[in-house]
Amino acid sequence: MHNLYDNSIAGAAMIKLEKRPQPSQFWSLAAPIVAVMLTMIFGAALFAALGKPPIEALGKIFWEPLFGEFNFFYLPQLLIKGAPLVAIALGLSLGFKAGVWNIGAEGQYIIGALCGAGVALALYPMEARWLIFPAMLIAGAFGGFAWAMIPGLLRVKFGTNEILVSLMLVYVAEQLLASMALGLMKNPDGFGFPGSRNLSQYSSASSWIDQSNGMHWGVVIALIGVIFAYTLFAKHILGFQIKLAGQAPRAAAFSGVSPARLVLFCLGTSGALAGLAGLTEVAGPAGLVSIDFNVGYGFTAIIVAFLGRLHPVGILFAGALMALTYIGGDVAQSSLGLPGAAIQVFQGMLLFFLLGVDVLTNYRVSMKQGSVA
Amino acid sequence: MLRRTLLASAAATTMLGGVVMADGHGPTKLGFVFVGPVGDGGWTYEHNQARLAVEAEFGDAVETVFVESVPEGPDAVRVMTQMALEGADLIFTTSFGYMDQTIEVAANFPDVRFEHATGYKQADNVSVYSARFYEGRAVQGHIAGHITESNIVGYIASFPIPEVIRGINAAYIHAREVNPDVEFKIIWAYTWFDPAKEAEAAAVLIEQGADVILQHTDSTAPQAAAAAANDAGGRIYTFGQASDMPEFGPLPRVSSIIDDWAPYYIARTQAVMDDTWESMSTWDGIGAGMVGIGDISDAIPAEVKASAEAMVTRLAAGEYHAFTGPINKQDGSVWLTEGETASDYGDDSLAGMSFYVEGLTAEIPQ
Numbered sequence: 001m002h003n004l005y006d007n008s009i010a011g012a013a014m015i016k017l018e019k020r021p022q023p024s025q026f027w028s029l030a031a032p033i034v035a036v037m038l039t040m041i042f043g044a045a046l047f048a049a050l051g052k053p054p055i056e057a058l059g060k061i062f063w064e065p066l067f068g069e070f071n072f073f074y075l076p077q078l079l080i081k082g083a084p085l086v087a088i089a090l091g092l093s094l095g096f097k098a099g100v101w102n103i104g105a106e107g108q109y110i111i112g113a114l115c116g117a118g119v120a121l122a123l124y125p126m127e128a129r130w131l132i133f134p135a136m137l138i139a140g141a142f143g144g145f146a147w148a149m150i151p152g153l154l155r156v157k158f159g160t161n162e163i164l165v166s167l168m169l170v171y172v173a174e175q176l177l178a179s180m181a182l183g184l185m186k187n188p189d190g191f192g193f194p195g196s197r198n199l200s201q202y203s204s205a206s207s208w209i210d211q212s213n214g215m216h217w218g219v220v221i222a223l224i225g226v227i228f229a230y231t232l233f234a235k236h237i238l239g240f241q242i243k244l245a246g247q248a249p250r251a252a253a254f255s256g257v258s259p260a261r262l263v264l265f266c267l268g269t270s271g272a273l274a275g276l277a278g279l280t281e282v283a284g285p286a287g288l289v290s291i292d293f294n295v296g297y298g299f300t301a302i303i304v305a306f307l308g309r310l311h312p313v314g315i316l317f318a319g320a321l322m323a324l325t326y327i328g329g330d331v332a333q334s335s336l337g338l339p340g341a342a343i344q345v346f347q348g349m350l351l352f353f354l355l356g357v358d359v360l361t362n363y364r365v366s367m368k369q370g371s372v373a
Numbered sequence: 374m375l376r377r378t379l380l381a382s383a384a385a386t387t388m389l390g391g392v393v394m395a396d397g398h399g400p401t402k403l404g405f406v407f408v409g410p411v412g413d414g415g416w417t418y419e420h421n422q423a424r425l426a427v428e429a430e431f432g433d434a435v436e437t438v439f440v441e442s443v444p445e446g447p448d449a450v451r452v453m454t455q456m457a458l459e460g461a462d463l464i465f466t467t468s469f470g471y472m473d474q475t476i477e478v479a480a481n482f483p484d485v486r487f488e489h490a491t492g493y494k495q496a497d498n499v500s501v502y503s504a505r506f507y508e509g510r511a512v513q514g515h516i517a518g519h520i521t522e523s524n525i526v527g528y529i530a531s532f533p534i535p536e537v538i539r540g541i542n543a544a545y546i547h548a549r550e551v552n553p554d555v556e557f558k559i560i561w562a563y564t565w566f567d568p569a570k571e572a573e574a575a576a577v578l579i580e581q582g583a584d585v586i587l588q589h590t591d592s593t594a595p596q597a598a599a600a601a602a603n604d605a606g607g608r609i610y611t612f613g614q615a616s617d618m619p620e621f622g623p624l625p626r627v628s629s630i631i632d633d634w635a636p637y638y639i640a641r642t643q644a645v646m647d648d649t650w651e652s653m654s655t656w657d658g659i660g661a662g663m664v665g666i667g668d669i670s671d672a673i674p675a676e677v678k679a680s681a682e683a684m685v686t687r688l689a690a691g692e693y694h695a696f697t698g699p700i701n702k703q704d705g706s707v708w709l710t711e712g713e714t715a716s717d718y719g720d721d722s723l724a725g726m727s728f729y730v731e732g733l734t735a736e737i738p739q
Binding site: 070081178179182193281287288290291326334337 | 439441456473534
């Protein structure tokens with residue numbers, strides 16, 4: 001078998017991938033940068049093929065929101081768009097490092113939002129921010145945590161696959177969301193239309209700190225999360241155990257790491273963070289529980305986590321970059337008439353190239369004169 | 374507050390630009406916020422056709438921009454604000470879910486005019502407009518009641534909001550009128566545009582015995598699913614939704630409801646140019662041309678086609694209202710007495726309709 005494999009590689013092409021003994025430090029850092037550059041090059045080619053000025057399109061996407069005439073408006077929007085991505089991706093990165101695959105952050109995000117909004121709507125119109133908002137935060141975090149515990153406990157007790165269970169629970173959460181927006185949480189003053197009361201206009205429940213600058217509690221939570229996760233991996237034994245469990249599960253088990261505890265910790269933390277992101281979104285930028293409240297942050301955060309190399313600071317930058325492509329993408333659409341699908345392809349390229357270039361982190365490319373098979 | 378001031382100053386810049394335009398040096402700028410892709414073949418497609426009609430009408434005097442597939446949340450706020458900042462004079466927000474966002478952005482840009490489709494919240498610079506699609510649904514129901522052989526009509530619904538519920542009621546009332554045994558099976562897709570989901574819903578309905586499929590979603594996927602079933606020896610009828618979808622005629626597509634926004638968009642653009650624009654609420658039907666009934670194909674019996682066309686004429690002339698009593702609510706209580714027609718606004722009105730009529734067996738999802 002081994003021989004056959006060697007021959008086929010050598011015979012097919014002269015390029016050979018050799019596994020590195022250690023992942024390359026250089027490529028680990030360079031891969032995202034190379035991926036972004038490749039995306040820009042191929043994106044520009046795509047835009048040119050569509051008959052749009054490529055350099056100008058890239059400028060609209062990457063330059064305009066940051067330094068353009070209206071950046072006073074776009075910069076706060078970066079915070080709004082980036083905060084949930086960063087918060088969710090941070091949680092996911094814990095699990096991804098440990099080999100625990102929470103694909104259902106979107107569902108945990110929804111349930112967190114519903115639990116937090118539920119608290120506020122139940123207490124409406126009481127004016128007691130000191131009580132209501134903290135209670136919403138707790139409920140939001142708990143909601144996401146509890147929803148993530150379903151795949152967590154099922155995996156620990158019955159060995160089910162958390163990828164499938166967490167993903168399927170997204171659809172359950174979406175149905176619950178629709179039910180709440182149409183029934184229990186429907187605005188009684190809304191003429192029968194679906195959707196709850198507007199929480200961002202309810203002073204005891206609003207997650208806005210300074211709306212003009214895009215500051216809301218979700219941004220604060222994302223930033224605290226970065227510091228927390230950084231400390232966890234840099235200083236804390238638990239952070240080491242998480243990494244060990246991902247890289248060498250048997251070694252981790254021998255050194256006394258309880259796999260069950262680790263699974264529950266990773267899923268629970270990512271669920272709670274996703275729940276908090278959902279709650280701060282529903283009580284701020286989104287404002288109300290509506291049927292289509294969720295717009296895919298939970299899935300996009302998976303890309304953000306990998307783009308950020310599962311590193312807290314990396315995730316911060318990756319979240320900002322992803323947010324930039326969304327905001328700049330809309331600018332390019334409206335000012336250059338680029339089709340929406342082209343922007344989505346552009347974002348997809350980013351992940352595609354990252355995964356492609358990432359091969360170099362773990363493999364070395366060598367050109368060899370292959371022996372004739 | 375900071376944002377308000379900044380935006381106000383940006384709006385002032387826009388106004389200065391507006392002065393220049395009044396001198397004839399610059400075009401009137403229109404922004405369109407779309408919920409789906411312009412290539413959906415249905416709802417957004419027609420709004421985009423109307424945008425193109427405005428361009429054709431005014432030529433260089435207008436400049437239009439649009440953004441597709443904008444989610445109905447904070448993203449919509451950003452897109453609208455961006456259009457306003459970039460100097461739009463009039464912004465069309467073309468989905469119900471943009472309602473609160475339109476009001477929010479409009480408050481920040483008092484000098485920009487907004488037109489929100491299918492909503493109910495107005496402001497000094499926000500108009501609302503919608504079409505009486507239910508008139509078209511009445512015609513569909515009439516045809517469906519006649520041509521169904523299984524007596525099962527499938528209905529792919531999007532969201533349980535009044536507009537969609539009105540459509541189901543209007544179709545059902547007129548199907549039952551000509552066929553007392555007809556039964557409606559309703560699937561809620563919870564999306565306006567998702568070809569995969571819509572195709573699946575159509576397949577499920579066909580499996581459950583439906584031979585007529587009505588849709589309140591925006592893609593042509595249900596048409597394609599029905600066409601495939603017909604290729605396999607079935608006989609399924611469909612109706613084009615929002616757009617004519619003629620490529621699926623004469624079978625399965627036997628007729629359609631066409632949204633024609635072009636006259637309205639042109640009129641509103643003209644009003645901005647003449648500086649006569651005012652906030653108003655428009656709700657037009659077949660008569661005003663906002664709702665069109667696509668060509669009824671010869672795949673259905675000639676007498677059904679004739680009676681359907683007669684109904685279109687009566688609806689257009691205002692001789693017949695699609696909701697004329699006696700009609701009871703699903704729970705058996707009286708909604709409209711003999712000869713009474715439904716009112717647009719107020720209690721139990723069309724605008725906020727949240728109940729089924731008697732005879733429908735499904736429940737509105739809660």
